Amino acid sequence: MPAVAETLNTVESLTQSSYKWGFETDIEMDLAPKGLSEDTIRLISARKEEPDWLLAWRLKAYAAWQTMQAPGWGKIGHPPIDFQDVHYYAAPKKKPGPKSLDEVDPELLAVYEKLGIPLKERAMLAGVEVPDGGEADGRDGRPQIAVDAVFDSVSVATTFRSTLAKAGVIFCPISEAVREHPDLVRQYLGSVVPAADNFYAALNSAVFTDGSFVFIPKGVKCPMELSTYFRINAKNTGQFERTLIIAEDGASVSYLEGCTAPMRDENQLHAAVVELVAMDDASIKYSTVQNWYPGDANGKGGIYNFVTKRGACRGARSKISWTQVETGSAITWKYPSCILQGEGSVGEFYSVAVTNNHQQADTGTKMLHIGRNTRSTIVAKTISAGRSDSTYRGLVRVMPKASGARNFTQCDSLLIGDQCGAHTVPYIENRNMTAKTEHEATTSKISEDQLFYCRSRGLSEEDAVGMIVNGFCKDVLKELPMEFAVEAQKLLQVSLEGSVG
Amino acid sequence: MNVVLAGVAAGSAAGFLRRYEAIRDRLPGDPQPRARAAASLERHGLPQRSAEAWKYTDLRRLWEGRFGEADASFDASALLRRVLDRAGLAFDGEEALPRLVFVDGTLSAGLSRLPQGCDCSGFGGIDVDAPVAHPMMALNAMLARDGAVIRVPAGLDACGLLLVTLGTGTVGAHLHHRVVLEEGARLSLLEVASGEGDYLNEGVFAFEVGRGAHVSHVRLQQDAPGALSFSTVRAHLAERSAYDGFNLALGAALARHEVHATLAGPNAIVHVNGAQLLADSQVADLTSVIAHDAPGCNSRQTVKNVLTGRARGVFQGRIVVARVAQKTDGYQMNQALLLSEQAEIDTKPELEIYADDVKCSHGATAGALDEEQLFYMRSRGVPLVEARAILVRAFLDDALALVEDETARAVLDRAVAAWWEGRSA
Structure with missing residues (x-):
């Protein structure tokens, strides 16, 4: 849903600079001093009024992080990151966690309106009152979406909370969940991605500032789509959000995530952790349109996106489905994974990764088949243009007890231009004879015939490429909730702008 | 053997380095590449599983490097007869193929039948520019003291040549073979690796395939159940030339066949096919790195694994297509049949592509009958x-x-x- 209007405008004005979300907002910020130390962590924890156990957990993660090294196996290159040159806490100078939307800083609301994020419940509920900036017409009858908006280090607004509360669904900033539902947070936090899981997860565990918390109780089907919109705004900050979604027995939820950042010459760090837990018969659908600032055409600036996303299918017949459209960031390092523990549980990964100019993406998934009759599907589409490099890296591991496990993997790469690279690195490990794994991968370019056909029907070369690319990605885009799918299609086109001709 | 001694440092090549120090004055050829190899091993050691290229193959059994010298008085004729019999090949008489026989790392002139036409002159040492960054190539460059040197003159079809490597006892054998095909030449090389004991059979092949030349390299790896078997092939292919390789891995406790092929001239072809049939607790690894450095080249890999007992099959295949290598056609297929509950297959097919007008694909399947x-x-x-x-x-x-x-x-x-x-x- 986010940014539909903006995207439309962008597509209409293709001649202009393509990153439309690159504006800065001058909001008075409460910044922690630069640098990372135990004091920084104590300060974050104090600002968040956290209980002692969480501070201890953070400090443990920090101690582990100090002994770890940044992973070197990804096909990405960047100068060493100076972790002391970052503000680890940046919050708009208002009391965090307003009780109602009326208390939210109007300037902040304006930011989200500019981004096309509906933070006004009434506008959505009535379905008639269109906010400034022009929501697309014909929204009547569309499903409602509850939004949690995270601005730098804090959540500034969460909509539709009362409607959700009636259904028993908890949807709130994780900092608030720590205060209001400490037992739930304590039970699940770090249970899927342990504090010292990897370098960036450990960093996140030490300094995470906010993110969303979702709890769907037994048997509840979440009455609307949930969405979090992440915005990096302040200079020299990193964003370290943490999302935790728990679906109890028989519960189901669809969750969307969007993100943007201002255009800056320096690289900014984003190291998030997402944990999903699905119990018996529960299902979680997690969709991402990642549109962090990718840097300019010469590779200057852009977000370094190092993300750990993992879902645990703990219950029998549970299901976790990841769908991602990755168009932004200077560097993407991200492997949304599923631990298929419950008997008959299902993991899915649908991905489109587009890189242009000097972007680098190393992304894929891990499917760990532990329980019997577990199934996984991986469909990954990689598109490289300009001078970019894009890699699919995935692991399918079938453990000895996973009798009857099934995996199907399809990876396709498309190269646009002769200065880019597209790579496929699947790891397939099968330790059970009754399991069946299948993997297919292809690499090709846009066929001249298809281009010629479109051109002869009067399409410009750029439109033709956009259309062909959308067709190439159809298998993935159709998995997205509708509003996201529309945005993703436009984004693809914008991301590839200037890559042909 | 096959038991790691307490106190052996992870990845240590100390045993091999000691052996090098002991025999370095007796090694033939230029000492310089050998010294470079020793320096590299001293610095980097032997790989551990944390090294990406060795993720699935544990060299622990090699670390201690407890392999001895050959017994020069050993008569291998009975062993050779058994090996040939088993392979259905004639030991002598009209039907016997021309052959080069190496026993425990040295050529046995008495058991060999030198072919006519092509020049199989004696081993002259290690090339000055032998690569030593690769641990097996370094081990080989440091310790190899013999190997086949085969040169097929331009236009000649050298037909079939049999290359037999026999290992015995706990001997560490390192052979360095060099095969040069001049323009338009042809050679069909059949290699049989076998033996008795807990020996180490380590060999490096350097193929230089000239314009329009064609070499077929079929390997039957039937090393003894306690043996360690490593073969590393480097193939450099000129325009329109072809390297057609097949590796059938049946033997050894731990085996790795590694092919590094460079398609340097346009329209060259490389095939790295194979089958790995493994039982008990055997591990066999087929690793390939195929560099498409010229346009219009073709690479094909079809690898089948049949695994039973607690055996583990490994396939790692990497195709790298350079920017200039337009119209590349690359294909990899790795399939595994798991016939027992404890068998395991680990597959990593990799595509690294920098040219836009290419056709590359890979596939992998695993399952039971x-x-x-x-x-x-x-x-x-x-x-x-x-x-x-x-x-x-x-x-x-x-x-x-x-x-x-x-x-x-x-x-x-x-x-x-x-x-x-x-x-x-």
Whole structure:
């Protein structure tokens, strides 16, 4: 849903600079001093009024992080990151966690309106009152979406909370969940991605500032789509959000995530952790349109996106489905994974990764088949243009007890231009004879015939490429909730702008 | 052997380095590349599983490097006769192929029958520019004191040549072979690796394939159950040339066959096919790195694994297509049949592509024998044992059928049949 209007405008004005979300907002910020130390962590924890156990957990993660090294196996290159040159806490100078939307800083609301994020419940509920900036017409009858908006280090607004509360669904900033539902947070936090899981997860565990918390109780089907919109705004900050979604027995939820950042010459760090837990018969659908600032055409600036996303299918017949459209960031390092523990549980990964100019993406998934009759599907589409490099890296591991496990993997790469690279690195490990794994991968370019056909029907070369690319990605885009799918299609086109001709 | 001694440092090449110090004055050829190799091993050691290229193959059993010197008085003729018999090849007489026989790392002139036409002059040492960054190539460059040097002159079809490497006892054998095909030359090389004991059979092949030349390299790796078997092939291919390789891995406790092929001239072809039939706790690894450095080249890999007991099969295949290598056609297929509950297959097919007008694909499958196919055959009166044999054989046929040389093909067929009989007996 986010940014539909903006995207439309962008597509209409293709001649202009393509990153439309690159504006800065001058909001008075409460910044922690630069640098990372135990004091920084104590300060974050104090600002968040956290209980002692969480501070201890953070400090443990920090101690582990100090002994770890940044992973070197990804096909990405960047100068060493100076972790002391970052503000680890940046919050708009208002009391965090307003009780109602009326208390939210109007300037902040304006930011989200500019981004096309509906933070006004009434506008959505009535379905008639269109906010400034022009929501697309014909929204009547569309499903409602509850939004949690995270601005730098804090959540500034969460909509539709009362409607959700009636259904028993908890949807709130994780900092608030720590205060209001400490037992739930304590039970699940770090249970899927342990504090010292990897370098960036450990960093996140030490300094995470906010993110969303979702709890769907037994048997509840979440009455609307949930969405979090992440915005990096302040200079020299990193964003370290943490999302935790728990679906109890028989519960189901669809969750969307969007993100943007201002255009800056320096690289900014984003190291998030997402944990999903699905119990018996529960299902979680997690969709991402990642549109962090990718840097300019010469590779200057852009977000370094190092993300750990993992879902645990703990219950029998549970299901976790990841769908991602990755168009932004200077560097993407991200492997949304599923631990298929419950008997008959299902993991899915649908991905489109587009890189242009000097972007680098190393992304894929891990499917760990532990329980019997577990199934996984991986469909990954990689598109490289300009001078970019894009890699699919995935692991399918079938453990000895996973009798009857099934995996199907399809990876396709498309190269646009002769200065880019597209790579496929699947790891397939099968330790059970009754399991069946299948993997297919292809690499090709846009066929001249298809281009010629479109051109002869009067399409410009750029439109033709956009259309062909959308067709190439159809298998993935159709998995997205509708509003996201529309945005993703436009984004693809914008991301590839200037890559042909 | 096969037991790691307490106190051996992870990745240590100390045992091999000591051996080098002891024999360095007696090693033939230029000492300089050997010293470079020793320095590299001293600095980097032998790889551990944390090294990406060795993720699936644990060299622990190699670390201590406890391999001895050969007994020069050993008469290998009886062993050679048995090995050839088993392969269905003649030991002597009219039908016997020209052959080079290496016993425990040195050429046995008495057992060899030198071919006519092509020049198989003696081993002259290690090339000055021998690469030493690769641990096996470094080990080889440091310790190899013999190997086949085969040169096929322009335009000559050298037909079939048999290369036998025999290992015994706990000897560490390192052979460095060099095969040069001049323009338009042809050679069909059949290699049989076998022996008795807990030995180390380590060899490096350097193929230089000239314009329009064609070499077929079929390997039957039947090393003893306690042996460690490593072969590393480097192939450099000129315009329109072809390297057609096939590796049938049946033996050794731990084996790795590694092919590094560079398609340096336009329209060259490389095939790295193979089959790995493993039982008990065997581990066999087929690793390939194929560099498409020129336009219009073609690479093909079809690798089949049949795994039983606690065996583990590994396939790592990497295709790297450079920017200039437009119109590349690359294909990799790795398939595994798991016949027991504890068998394991680890596959990593990799594509690294920098050119936009290419056709590259890979596929990988793993699973058990198809119950429905078995049921169909049994319902037609075929006993279970036979039905399984037919299905396994059919599964392997896709790969074996790719061996064009008839003699080599017959040797492989026979070895596969014997392996299966040994399993189902």
